[in-house]
Ligand code: OGA
């Protein structure tokens with residue numbers, strides 16, 4: 001079967017069919033996948049069965065893998081590049097990070113070089129009365145930029161925000177050492193996608209704690225207004241998971257959040273990889 005790219009019809013997202021990610025991919029197939037990834041911001045493959053090393057191999061085609069604060073706590077045994085995202089506990093101990101990313105965010109925006117993208121491989125998905133739960137929502141920060149009034153575009157042009165690792169409430173307590181290792185950084189509020197050249201809003205609540213050149217009150221109001229604008233329904237694709245899905249998002253083009261509408265005994269288990277990125281411009 002040859003490769004097919006099927007857009008979701010939302011401002012982001014496309015399904016890729018006709019690819020088996022457990023096999024090495026030829027350069028042409030990979031180029032089609034990467035083009036779709038750049039264009040649609042979120043791509044997914046259904047009905048995959050991949051071992052940790054196969055996920056690592058596929059992820060590494062997009063750039064060097066990153067090991068982050070999650071992998072230090074919850075990686076797959078023998079595979080430090082894969083983080084377990086799960087609500088499951090074994091012998092009273094969580095096997096992975098739970099309640100990760102409940103509020104809108106872009107992964108690791110508080111670092112100097114936020115990751116290009118993130119990949120989740122769905123192994124177990126909670127289902128209640130036949131309905132899958134634990135969806136993930138994606139908002140197009142590119143469509144959100146395009147929809148801004150001209151005067152507001154001018155106001156935020158070339159401005160930078162402060163991103164603070166300690167600003168967001170996380171799924172687990174941070175150590176003082178982790179906070180010390182992640183001092184606040186500055187990034188442009190309007191990013192230019194390094195591959196497509198599209199402009200994307202890069203603002204979110206909690207992580208963004210101020211805007212250069214604005215008084216704190218004015219900055220707080222603008223951050224909230226832009227953050228709310230990005231996640232308007234018109235900008236959103238909501239992914240309903242099936243076991244066997246491999247999905248990846250672009251951390252410049254989209255923001256995302258996990259819908260926390262399930263709990264044990266309903267289990268959710270994902271394997272997550274992260275691909276290295278560049279300084280936002
Ligand atoms: C993440 C994340 C969302 C989800 O892994 O970065 O935000 O639905 N996950 O698990």
Ligand code: MN
Pocket residue numbers: 100101105106107256
């Ligand atoms: Mn996330």
